Amino acid sequence: MKILRSIALLSVVAAVATSCVSKKEYQQLQSDYNKSIDTNAKLKQSWQVTQQELSGSRSRVQSLEEQVAQAKADRAGLQDALNKCLAGNNQGNVNIAKLADQITASDKYIQHLVELKNKSDSLNQILTTNLTRSLAPDEAKDVDIKVLKGVVYVSLADNMLYQSGNYQISTTAGSILSKVAKIINDYSTYDVLVEGNTDNVPISQPNIRNNWDLSALRASSVVQALQNTYKVDPKRLTAGGRGEYNPIADNSTDMGKSQNRRTQIIITPKLDQFMGLIGKGPQQ
Numbered sequence: 001m002k003i004l005r006s007i008a009l010l011s012v013v014a015a016v017a018t019s020c021v022s023k024k025e026y027q028q029l030q031s032d033y034n035k036s037i038d039t040n041a042k043l044k045q046s047w048q049v050t051q052q053e054l055s056g057s058r059s060r061v062q063s064l065e066e067q068v069a070q071a072k073a074d075r076a077g078l079q080d081a082l083n084k085c086l087a088g089n090n091q092g093n094v095n096i097a098k099l100a101d102q103i104t105a106s107d108k109y110i111q112h113l114v115e116l117k118n119k120s121d122s123l124n125q126i127l128t129t130n131l132t133r134s135l136a137p138d139e140a141k142d143v144d145i146k147v148l149k150g151v152v153y154v155s156l157a158d159n160m161l162y163q164s165g166n167y168q169i170s171t172t173a174g175s176i177l178s179k180v181a182k183i184i185n186d187y188s189t190y191d192v193l194v195e196g197n198t199d200n201v202p203i204s205q206p207n208i209r210n211n212w213d214l215s216a217l218r219a220s221s222v223v224q225a226l227q228n229t230y231k232v233d234p235k236r237l238t239a240g241g242r243g244e245y246n247p248i249a250d251n252s253t254d255m256g257k258s259q260n261r262r263t264q265i266i267i268t269p270k271l272d273q274f275m276g277l278i279g280k281g282p283q284q
Helices: 002-015 023-088 093-132 171-186 211-228 254-260 271-278
Strands: 145-148 151-157 191-197 237-241 262-268
Touching: 151 171, 171 211, 171 262, 191 211, 211 237, 211 262
Parallel strands: 191 237
Antiparallel strands: 145 151, 151 262, 191 262
């Protein structure tokens, strides 16, 4: 709300600036206004990403809760069968022992599901903490890391890396890529996918046929920078382009297009490493 009030105030000031302030002061006010617009856009983008992650987390928790409920229902059925068997006294000790074993196994499975749910709730925090320990506090604030279903996403806006409509890495991109490379090199056994994404505006550049080409070329440029400049093992790297077909926002607005023009660096633990974090299921 403070940002919105600031934008409104700056708008009013700008409207009367030419008659009340000098040209230099007007330009400063206009600059402040533009910065407020940018800040508001970034906050909205962060909110949308958070909502997506929250939705995914709720779905996982709901799934585990349903499994717990089903397991408890199965246990109740087994207990009922055991009670009937004991009351009838004609089913034999073998059947009674078998039902008792099944109930014990069901209890262990319910406990496992509860523990797995608790680990799922904390897994995102574990991965984020582990991956950002490579960075100093002042560096970590510049790297936006999100964790979803055990996969780490480092999302970078296109204007942080390239000139508009281009795929060559800009001279100012080194700062952010060096921080990302610190994380990647610290976890030398994790696989890394660099994924380019665009908005839906057709590209018009020589030797670039469409947004598929642009997104793939941008991903390839980042991969080669990580390999050649920051010494990331190329065997761990994959470059991919998704063109305009993986949007996270509405392409009908300038803000939405800006959010869709992004490069994602996706850091994925191998299966055995991931299972080491969340724990294995009980032996059958």
